[in-house]
Amino acid sequence: MTDWLVLVLDAPLMSFGGAMIDQHGVTRGDPGRSLLTGLIGNALGYEHRDAGRLEALQHRLDHASLHLRDGEALVDFHTVDLGQPFMRSGWTTRGAPQGREGGSAGSSTHIRNRHYLAGALRLVVLTLGAGEGPDLDAVETALREPARPLFLGRKTCLPARPLLAGRVTAADAVAALHRAHALAAALGLADFPAEAEGLAAEWPDDGLLPRNARQETVVDQRDWRNQFHGGERRVVAGPLPKRGGPP
Amino acid sequence: MTELPRFLQIHTLTPYAGVLLNRDDIGEAKRLPLGGSMRGRVSSQCQKRHWRLAAGEWQLVPAAERAIRSRRTFEYHVARPLIDEGLDEARVAEAIAAVQAEVLGESKKAAAKKKGEETAPDLHTSQVIVLGPGETRYIVGLVRKLVADAGTNKDFKAALQALLKAEKPNFASMREGAGLDAALFGRMITGDVFARADAAIHVAHAFTVHAIESEPDYFTAVDDIVADSGEQGSGHINTSELTSGLYYSYVVVDVPLLVANLQGCAAADWASADRTLAGQVVERLIGTIATVSPGAKLGSTAPYAFADTVLVEAGKRQPRSLANGFYKAIGLSRNDLREEATARLLDQLGRLDAMYGKAEDRRIASQIPDLAETAPAGLNLPALAVWARGLVDGTVAFAPGA
Numbered sequence: 215m216t217d218w219l220v221l222v223l224d225a226p227l228m229s230f231g232g233a234m235i236d237q238h239g240v241t242r243g244d245p246g247r248s249l250l251t252g253l254i255g256n257a258l259g260y261e262h263r264d265a266g267r268l269e270a271l272q273h274r275l276d277h278a279s280l281h282l283r284d285g286e287a288l289v290d291f292h293t294v295d296l297g298q299p300f301m302r303s304g305w306t307t308r309g310a311p312q313g314r315e316g317g318s319a320g321s322s323t324h325i326r327n328r329h330y331l332a333g334a335l336r337l338v339v340l341t342l343g344a345g346e347g348p349d350l351d352a353v354e355t356a357l358r359e360p361a362r363p364l365f366l367g368r369k370t371c372l373p374a375r376p377l378l379a380g381r382v383t384a385a386d387a388v389a390a391l392h393r394a395h396a397l398a399a400a401l402g403l404a405d406f407p408a409e410a411e412g413l414a415a416e417w418p419d420d421g422l423l424p425r426n427a428r429q430e431t432v433v434d435q436r437d438w439r440n441q442f443h444g445g446e447r448r449v450v451a452g453p454l455p456k457r458g459g460p461p
Numbered sequence: 462m463t464e465l466p467r468f469l470q471i472h473t474l475t476p477y478a479g480v481l482l483n484r485d486d487i488g489e490a491k492r493l494p495l496g497g498s499m500r501g502r503v504s505s506q507c508q509k510r511h512w513r514l515a516a517g518e519w520q521l522v523p524a525a526e527r528a529i530r531s532r533r534t535f536e537y538h539v540a541r542p543l544i545d546e547g548l549d550e551a552r553v554a555e556a557i558a559a560v561q562a563e564v565l566g567e568s569k570k571a572a573a574k575k576k577g578e579e580t581a582p583d584l585h586t587s588q589v590i591v592l593g594p595g596e597t598r599y600i601v602g603l604v605r606k607l608v609a610d611a612g613t614n615k616d617f618k619a620a621l622q623a624l625l626k627a628e629k630p631n632f633a634s635m636r637e638g639a640g641l642d643a644a645l646f647g648r649m650i651t652g653d654v655f656a657r658a659d660a661a662i663h664v665a666h667a668f669t670v671h672a673i674e675s676e677p678d679y680f681t682a683v684d685d686i687v688a689d690s691g692e693q694g695s696g697h698i699n700t701s702e703l704t705s706g707l708y709y710s711y712v713v714v715d716v717p718l719l720v721a722n723l724q725g726c727a728a729a730d731w732a733s734a735d736r737t738l739a740g741q742v743v744e745r746l747i748g749t750i751a752t753v754s755p756g757a758k759l760g761s762t763a764p765y766a767f768a769d770t771v772l773v774e775a776g777k778r779q780p781r782s783l784a785n786g787f788y789k790a791i792g793l794s795r796n797d798l799r800e801e802a803t804a805r806l807l808d809q810l811g812r813l814d815a816m817y818g819k820a821e822d823r824r825i826a827s828q829i830p831d832l833a834e835t836a837p838a839g840l841n842l843p844a845l846a847v848w849a850r851g852l853v854d855g856t857v858a859f860a861p862g863a
Contacts (some may be wrong), residue, residue: 307656363715374788
């Protein structure tokens with residue numbers, strides 16, 4: 215049996231960063247491993263230069279998520295005026311500034327479409343495998359009184375309730391989601407379906423593929439040293455099966 | 462030492478009538494679907510831009526500041542750590558004086574000018590130069606290597622000149638990006654995370670507490686010259702959207718990071734750092750949030766409104782908004798919508814307290830009379846802002862859960 219922390223992700227706007235395509239910063243339906251690593255890293259007070267500690271944390275992390283409320287897609291039209299003096303170039307630790315040269319990139323308006331989930335509600339169970347670094351107790355404490363404000367994907371996505379809902383014990387991620395749902399219902403968090411079975415969910419691929427579910431490959435791990443995403447991970451997405459539920 | 466709050470949470474409710482605060486790419490008001498109804502929305506970025514640029518009573522850049530404090534940054538957070546490491550004091554001082562002049566943009570020409578006439582303000586230093594922890598860490602590294610490596614005095618001087626020459630464009634960029642702006646709102650121009658300034662304030666998208674009220678505004682621009690000649694019709698016909706709404710806005714101040722970004726110290730050392738400027742910034746920020754409009758179409762809609770209610774919470778626990786108090790939209794048929802919005806805000810506060818316990822210290826300023834029982838002590842806006850400043854600089858006692 216494993217201990218899992220239960221997190222409620224609740225905010226009018228959330229974003230679970232997918233692969234950025236051109237000017238589209240899309241969102242996935244479920245939070246990825248890098249988002250949770252960054253969230254916990256923020257709570258523990260890690261900094262950008264603590265890449266090693268973030269890598270280690272991401273490597274030990276295991277999680278699954280459940281849709282209590284699906285939410286709706288929202289695309290925010292976002293512009294940046296690149297002509298502002300401080301936007302022209304930035305200093306770097308490499309000893310030479312980096313500028314924006316060529317074409318209209320130096321002075322024009324930069325357009326981004328930022329995708330969000332509006333009015334969504336997610337339940338997340340997470341645990342940490344063996345290894346160096348904080349244990350689950352330390353993470354629990356840090357989430358309650360974090361070193362920095364916590365956010366759900368982007369700094370504009372500020373949680374509408376304390377993220378930490380409690381702790382459950384379960385043999386696997388699917389069972390943990392069932393117990394987390396029961397916990398959330400007991401706490402009276404919000405209006406959501408009374409049955410966990412059948413709600414949309416995503417959990418690590420454990421080799422068992424229930425009916426109506428599909429295997430997916432997600433790229434949701436960050437190379438924290440070099441600042442890009444990589445590393446495929448196999449997950450199962452679909453309606454939460456009864457398997458492993460409370461007796 | 463007394464306890465300090467790590468986070469300030471600023472909640473506001475502000476009503477606007479007949480405006481177009483924030484548009485999307487087709488010119489319509491930005492929207493947010495929430496709890497089964499469509500709301501008006503003002504993006505985080507839009508709010509921040511107007512707060513940054515606002516001039517007036519609460520404007521964010523305090524005129525009296527400027528480079529004076531940056532010199533202190535060099536002394537406290539660059540020179541002292543190196544001297545404490547046992548490096549040659551005279552060489553450290555010489556190197557830092559030279560680097561400081563370069564970073565702050567005090568060229569030899571300007572220094573020579575100072576003797577005679579009054580110095581004209583350097584265009585590039587018209588804003589407060591604020592060196593954050595990323596900047597000081599980098600400069601400490603440069604000077605440490607320079608002083609440790611150089612052998613003879615001659616070698617040292619040559620190496621220093623070479624360093625200044627090589628770093629000149631980099632230091633110029635550092636100066637350009639080193640405003641109060643970066644300390645508050647962050648800076649991420651390059652892909653270099655070590656040079657990044659993380660925003661010390663987090664701003665949620667503001668949204669209406671009720672379903673959006675919208676009206677297509679048909680307008681014509683009459684060409685007076687053509688009209689005088691007896692021609693009928695207009696020079697331009699168009700439609701724009703006007704909306705009315707009572708917006709809930711939510712901001713979190715990361716106090717340790719704000720102090721670090723302003724003082725150049727490590728965030729971990731915020732409690733022992735000078736927090737005077739951070740306190741002033743917080744005071745002005747609260748005033749700005751409550752009084753500065755994020756609106757466009759200034760000439761045709763005069764979108765100027767002050768907040769009905771401003772609630773400030775100070776605490777150490779994970780910040781969370783009161784957005785769920787408005788998850789279900791307030792009915793538009795209510796003629797006490799403003800009163801109801803403030804009541805809902807306080808009701809949501811009460812619900813969170815009931816479930817998680819109370820751990821914040823709170824004050825409220827509100828135009829709405831007869832606040833619910835959960836209302837924290839009432840103040841006016843200037844007093845509320847001064848209270849928050851005192852919590853940051855340590856002159857007001859922090860009483861969590863009181």
